[in-house]
Amino acid sequence: MKKKMALMLSSVLTAGALLAGCGDEKSGGSEGKKDNFKVAMVTDTGGVDDKSFNQSAWEGMQKFGKDNSLVKDNGYKYLQSNAQSDYKPNLNALIRQDFDLIFGIGFLMAEDVKQVAQQKKDAHLAIVDMVVPEKNVASITFKEHEGSFLVGLIAGLQTKSNKVGFVGGVNSELIKKFENGFKAGVLAANPNAEVMVQYAEDFNKAEKGQAIAGTMYGKGADIIYHAAGGTGMGVFTEAKNLKKNGKDVWVIGVDRDQHGEGMPENVTLTSMVKRVDTAVYEVSKLAMDGKFPGGEIVEFGLDKDGVGIAPTEENVSAEALKMVEEYEKKIIDGEVTVPKTDKEFEEFKSKQGK
Template sequence: MKKKTGLLLSLTLAASAVLGACGNSDKASSDKKEFKVGMVTDVGGVDDKSFNQSAWEGLTKFGKDNDLKKNEGYRYLQSSKDADYIPNLTKFAKDHYNTTFGIGYLMEKSIEKVADQYPKEQFAIVDTVVKKPNVTSITFKDHEGSFLVGAVAAMTTKSNKVGFVGGVKSPLITKFESGFKAGAKAVNPNIEIVSQYADAFDKPEKGSVLASAMYGGGVDVIYHASGATGNGVFTEAKNRKKKGENVWVIGVDRDQNQEGMPENVTLTSMVKRVDVAVAKVAQEAKDGKLKGGKVEEFGLKDDGVGIAKTTDNVKKVNPEILTKVEELEKKITDGEIKVPATDEEYKTYEASLKK
């Protein structure tokens, strides 16, 4: 009887141990949260052929590199208007995404508000600085890359007149404008530069109107920093090229060579590696290294900005242009040239050229 009792007790203890192990395994499994990262576009949309699209390409590469499934491990929510920012950011925060990216400085106030409401969640914003302990700010030295394409424009123009089309006047877009103008003046102090703003990043029709006025007024190279509004600049340039006019567009944020086809109106592009920055920060989050409350800045030294690899049209204009651009880039990275980022800095820079 004692043997039977002992055997029964042993079996009971063994079963309890097995069940306990299974229970712990289930608990460990449920405690292990699957990594998820979300991205909220600004009004330009994920297929703006510019800023948002570049960010999504970076997040997609990160997802594939880490074997994550689209719409599960990584996904985006599109904003059709400013009022969509907070609801979209909030959705990711409520669903406990490991990191939520807000694409564009227009989302600054929305990120601040949602980050305060969800202090345990991590956020990242591109192109502005939000001083919150759970927000990583991703910025670029846009003025440095713009300086280089400004020099290209000045060495390409036949009319001695180039143009800049901005989306919305702001400290950010002023970096593009100031850098572009400084680069143009660096190689041709007497060049004429026309600047106009569309007051929108999602109005291609406004881009067409501004470009039409510029080209009609003698400008033959336009650099745009206007998101989807810039699509209208390309449309106008292509229409004029069909009629025999020799006009160019300089793209922004990503290599926009294809946007100029089939008429081939893209001279070059100022590449802003939003894709690289977003992928890097997402990887930091997955590796548990993203703490928030810091600024990550990408410039010429970091390959965060620069001229697109597609340079065939520049070479056709004059092969020596790229040699000059390399010289200017080295002077910037060596600290010999300090590129202006504001209107005031540009005025000081321009005055220094006249001495």
């Protein structure tokens, strides 16, 4: 499973997302701007060191900056958002600083990105995890449900109690993709397993994540998958505390390989890797080369290695890895369609005979 994550860009243009007539705007020009190109990002409230989504985006931007000899803070930088009210001022501040491409990290920034894009039509903006149908915005999306299905397979096979958990950040269309993909994977591997689900309604409340995890582990869950950003760090804290006291529990990380977050108690079973870093890098490169995908949906899925399981596999059984490989092929070949919504999950469940 330690395959090379050499992600290829896949642009999916949908009827409502590609807006005609981009020629008069700055978007999508044919000539690049490699000299003095500047790129920046605005974090959501989880922060740039959230060990998850924002951090992955910043790592991709740092790599892009270094590979292209950009100077930190002048050629590439981030602005921290401590509250949602910071999103729009941060985006506008970077525009005033003449950055050529500005990323809004996270779906919670969608309305602010839309408003700024409408007001600053010469600006190039990109948003991660949401579609903003403006011709000067690149919308970056992922097939998180497919990667979540794979870690669900692992959880279903490796649970000893037949009880696992899912902790979500904000209950939303996006995080529902993680939940339903995970539940489908667990079901496919182990129809007898129960999946407990709870949302913290926050991506930056580690203490709430810890409390939810404590309840789930207390009810017998031995594996919890989190899709909760900084809130998920509390799940790791609870698991490590329990493991110190001799309880055999695990966490499945998200967005990046979170093996290190489970140390030194070694509680990370695996992680669902979502290559936000590569997406930021690739879209930045397109913009620098004069190929900014304004008005487009740029989608990263399992078929392009945009999602998957982490390369750290020491705690994953050979049986589980084999099943992951089998289902990867089935999903890519179209033999298995992974559910994204509650309705799709119920349909998937009925086909499984349960």
